[in-house]
Amino acid sequence: MNGATLICASLEELGVSHVFGLPGTQNVMLYEALRTSGLRSISASDEGAAAFMATGYAKASGHVGVLTTIPGPGFVYALAGIVEAQHDSIPLLWVTLRQADNTRAFQLQRIDQAAMAQPVVKRCMQVERADELARALLEAHAEALAGEPGPVLLEIASGLLEADCPRAHSPAPAVATAVDVGLLEALLRASTRPMIYAGQGAQGASDEVRRLAGRLRAPVLFTSSGRGVLPDTDPLALVKDFSTGLGSVVPALIERADIVLALGCKFTHNGSAGGRLQLPANKLVRIDSSADVLAANYPARLGVRARVEDVLAALAGVELPRSGWAEHELAEWRARLTTENSTPVAHEPVLGETATGSVREFFRVLADATDGRAIYVTDAGLHQVLTRRYAVATLPRGLLCPSDFQSMGFGLPGAIGAALARPEACVIACVGDGGLALSAGELLTAVREGIDLVVVVFNDGRLNLIRRQQVARSGYESGVGLRNPDYSALAEAVGCSYFPVAGDLESLARKIIATPGVRLVELQLTDTPTFHLHQLRSAVRERVRPLATPGFWHALKGLIAR
Numbered sequence: 001m002n003g004a005t006l007i008c009a010s011l012e013e014l015g016v017s018h019v020f021g022l023p024g025t026q027n028v029m030l031y032e033a034l035r036t037s038g039l040r041s042i043s044a045s046d047e048g049a050a051a052f053m054a055t056g057y058a059k060a061s062g063h064v065g066v067l068t069t070i071p072g073p074g075f076v077y078a079l080a081g082i083v084e085a086q087h088d089s090i091p092l093l094w095v096t097l098r099q100a101d102n103t104r105a106f107q108l109q110r111i112d113q114a115a116m117a118q119p120v121v122k123r124c125m126q127v128e129r130a131d132e133l134a135r136a137l138l139e140a141h142a143e144a145l146a147g148e149p150g151p152v153l154l155e156i157a158s159g160l161l162e163a164d165c166p167r168a169h170s171p172a173p174a175v176a177t178a179v180d181v182g183l184l185e186a187l188l189r190a191s192t193r194p195m196i197y198a199g200q201g202a203q204g205a206s207d208e209v210r211r212l213a214g215r216l217r218a219p220v221l222f223t224s225s226g227r228g229v230l231p232d233t234d235p236l237a238l239v240k241d242f243s244t245g246l247g248s249v250v251p252a253l254i255e256r257a258d259i260v261l262a263l264g265c266k267f268t269h270n271g272s273a274g275g276r277l278q279l280p281a282n283k284l285v286r287i288d289s290s291a292d293v294l295a296a297n298y299p300a301r302l303g304v305r306a307r308v309e310d311v312l313a314a315l316a317g318v319e320l321p322r323s324g325w326a327e328h329e330l331a332e333w334r335a336r337l338t339t340e341n342s343t344p345v346a347h348e349p350v351l352g353e354t355a356t357g358s359v360r361e362f363f364r365v366l367a368d369a370t371d372g373r374a375i376y377v378t379d380a381g382l383h384q385v386l387t388r389r390y391a392v393a394t395l396p397r398g399l400l401c402p403s404d405f406q407s408m409g410f411g412l413p414g415a416i417g418a419a420l421a422r423p424e425a426c427v428i429a430c431v432g433d434g435g436l437a438l439s440a441g442e443l444l445t446a447v448r449e450g451i452d453l454v455v456v457v458f459n460d461g462r463l464n465l466i467r468r469q470q471v472a473r474s475g476y477e478s479g480v481g482l483r484n485p486d487y488s489a490l491a492e493a494v495g496c497s498y499f500p501v502a503g504d505l506e507s508l509a510r511k512i513i514a515t516p517g518v519r520l521v522e523l524q525l526t527d528t529p530t531f532h533l534h535q536l537r538s539a540v541r542e543r544v545r546p547l548a549t550p551g552f553w554h555a556l557k558g559l560i561a562r
Contacts, residue, residue, distance in 0.1 A: 003133055003160040004033035006167060007095065010137045012038050016066050018420055020054040022047050024070035026097050029161040042420065042449060045441035047074045049413040051081020052439075055090050056377060056410075056417030059400045060427075062204050064091045064144050065417065071097045072109030076116075080407050083120045085151045087404040088225065089200060089266060091144035092151035093137075097158055098126065113155060122150040128157050134168030148266075148290030179306045181314045187285060187302060188315075191259040192324040194218045199271060200225035201264015201288055201308050206396040208312035209263060210234070217322045218261075219330055221250065223271035224388055226264070228398030231372070236330065238337050241388040242273035244345055249337045251278060262286045264308045267297045268404045287311050345385060347468075347531035349460055352524035354502035362505055362523065363390035369509035370426045375400065377418050377427060379411030379435030382465040383458035387430045395425060409438035412455060416442060419451050426513060428454040433484050434463045443494040446518045453518050455496075459484060460525040471531075475539025491520040498522070 001009065007030060011019070020042045023031040034041040044050035047069045054065030065085075069078050075096055085092045094117075099110050114124045123143050127136045133156065140152045188194060196218050202209050206229045213220050213236045220230050221238050230237040240250050254260060260283050265271055275297070284300040287308055294303040304311055342360065351357060357365075363386075366374065372394040378384040378401045393399040400418055402410040415429030431439070436457050446453050463480040470477045491498035496518035501508065512519055 001165060001167065002029070002033075003130065003156070003163050003165045004029040005037075006134055006165045007137065007161075008033045008037035008039055009167070010134055011066060014064075014138070014141050016064065016141075018042060018057060018417075019066045019068055020044065020050040020057070020417070021068035022050055022070070022074060024074055026070045026158070027068060027161070030068060030095075040420075042416075042445070044413060044445055047077035048080050048409070049439060049442050049445075051078040051092075051094075052084065052407070052410045052413035053417035053420075053442075054092055055081055055085045055088075056400060056414030057421045058085070058090045058092060058417075059088070059414070060375060060397050060418035061421035062397070063421075064093050064141055066093045066095070068095045071099055071113060072111060075113050076111070079116070079120065080405075081410075082117070082151050082153075084402055084405045084407050084410060086120050086122075087268075088402070089149050090151070091149035093141055093144050094121070094151055094153045096153070096155055097161070098155045099158055114153070117153045120151070121153045122148075124153045124155065126155045126157070127160065130160060130163045130165040133160060133165045138168060146289075148288075148293055179304070179310045179314045181304075181311060181318065183302055184285065184287075184304060184311070185315065185318050185320070187259060188216065188261075188320050193257045194259040194261060194323055195253065195257040196220040197223070197260055197262045197265055198226040198229040199223040199263065199265035201266070202226055202229045203264070203397050204307075205263070205309040205312050206230070208309065208316070212312055212315065215320055215322070217325055217327075217330070219253070219325065219333060221253075223265055224399065224401055225271070225403050227393040228396045229263075231394040232392050233394060235334070238334055240337055240341055241385075242270065242277075243385045243388050246273040246276045247340050249333070249340050253333055253337075254279065254283070258283060260284050262288075262298075262300075263312075264288055266293050270403050272297065341389060345389070347528055347534055348386070349382075349464070349525035349531075350528055351501065352526055354500070354524070355505065356503070357505045359386050359523075359525070360390045362501065362509075363387070363392065365505045365509040366428065366513075367392040367394075368506070369513040370428075373424070373426045374398065375418055375422055375425045375427045377411055377415035377429050378402070379429075379431040379439075380406040380408045381432035381435060381458075381463065382460075382468070383430050383432045383435075385465070386458070391430075397422075408432075408435050411435050412439040412442045413445075415453060415455070416446050416449075416451055419446075419453050420449075423452070426454065427452070428456060430456050430458070432464070433457055433459045433461065433482055437482065437484075440490065443490075443496060443518065443520070447495045451518060452516060454512060454521060455519065456521045456523055457487060458523050458525055459487070464525075471535045471538055473538070474542045475535050475537070476542075487520060487522045494518075496520050500524075 054067040058065035140154045144152045281299040285302045286300040287304045376391045378387045411431035419427040467477045467480040488498045499521045501523045
């Protein structure tokens with residue numbers, strides 16, 4: 001068995017089903033082995049998109065995403081997706097090659113790959129000998145999942161793909177770790193108003209979280225990466241999106257609670273409202289598989305280093321009292337938070353004149369048409385804010401965003417990975433027109449691979465999130481205008497269906513969801529009159545500011561007082 005065949009056989013033994021990447025001169029042997037293996041090879045338009053696909057696959061499935069690139073330029077193209085996975089704690093196995101050692105200067109495509117990757121991967125493993133390859137693959141796969149998940153680079157010496165390589169023993173099955181929950185049990189028994197804050201680390205334990213919340217009658221909040229651990233529609237689910245601020249309801253709820261049980265929460269920028277979320281240490285109990293995560297940002301009364309699944313399994317046989325939260329009280333908190341979260345974003349864009357309804361209404365009819373089967377995947381931009389606020393996540397891992405690195409261009413390839421991981425779901429990619437400009441080539445990939453996917457492009461002709469920041473600052477915009485294509489012609493060119501959002505939204509949504517294959521949905525957005533007034537005020541303020549000395553303002557106030 002040569003190295004290329006060994007890699008494929010080992011991945012199959014590990015339960016891997018898909019490999020994302022792009023073939024090149026250096027990995028021809030690997031792609032020949034992939035051709036004859038049981039693995040499905042997905043070739044993207046470039047390695048950056050392939051890395052996003054592998055990340056989307058891992059986000060949607062909880063399993064390791066596998067990426068392969070050629071060394072040099074292919075390696076460099078993939079880096080944005082690797083950093084995305086690192087920030088969002090996504091398990092990836094990145095297989096690449098290292099150029100042969102050569103004493104000649106100015107060697108073709110030569111770079112120090114390990115030095116570039118080391119800051120953005122959990123571990124950089126280099127394989128020099130044929131008898132090391134099989135063991136290194138098993139070790140790298142396990143490392144990607146261990147503790148805080150993340151990307152692992154496996155850099156294989158040139159020539160090993162062709163060399164004879166011995167197989168390694170199959171990995172031992174994972175054994176659940178025994179967890180001492182005595183202190184946690186005592187705290188929960190003494191609590192009268194516990195609440196749960198579920199993050200991405202709780203996604204693999206959604207059933208257990210639902211059962212625990214029901215036993216305690218505890219309300220459950222979510223980070224954006226934790227959405228779907230309980231369906232948004234569950235009576236105990238309290239959905240709050242921090243993308244436009246902390247609001248007043250969550251702080252009041254935390255003040256009312258006596259224990260906050262944080263399950264798999266990394267407390268990143270997005271998971272803590274930019275650090276504005278206040279969680280008193282005497283109320284906070286943290287459960288996470290990473291010691292580094294437990295030690296970061298928020299001190300806790302108790303930190304349990306373990307997988308959420310293992311802790312909740314240990315609690316399953318423990319008798320716990322129901323909390324003192326009354327059902328009507330929880331319903332009131334849910335109603336208050338729903339009202340706060342559904343309040344339109346300041347100067348929120350509206351649908352074009354040909355459609356009836358609002359952005360919020362558009363997401364409501366999508367939820368109805370998909371009958372709770374939707375998984376939403378966003379790009380980075382204003383559309384992500386709107387999706388996080390208005391999409392209804394009812395499945396575990398039902399809302400997938402590039403949370404803490406926010407790479408524009410993630411949405412479409414990430415959704416392709418998610419659709420391959422979750423074929424039973426209806427995957428909906430929500431992308432801005434700027435994000436689609438970066439990734440439109442992956443429409444060809446999705447059509448070629450026969451993927452069932454809805455792609456909603458939010459067409460406002462601008463990089464609108466940045467534009468709004470510019471307007472708020474000075475009243476002017478710069479460098480954010482887009483020249484968008486005719487999306488109908490684009491859909492015809494790549495071979496997918498096209499739907500403009502016009503007329504009755506409900507019948508349109510049902511038609512979109514019932515259509516098989518790749519569907520490109522154009523959602524045209526426009527500014528409101530209040531936005532233009534806001535822009536005018538900002539521009540006037542910016543013009544007046546240089547003239548406005550303290551004496552000027554004093555005189556102006558005197559005139560107004562008269």
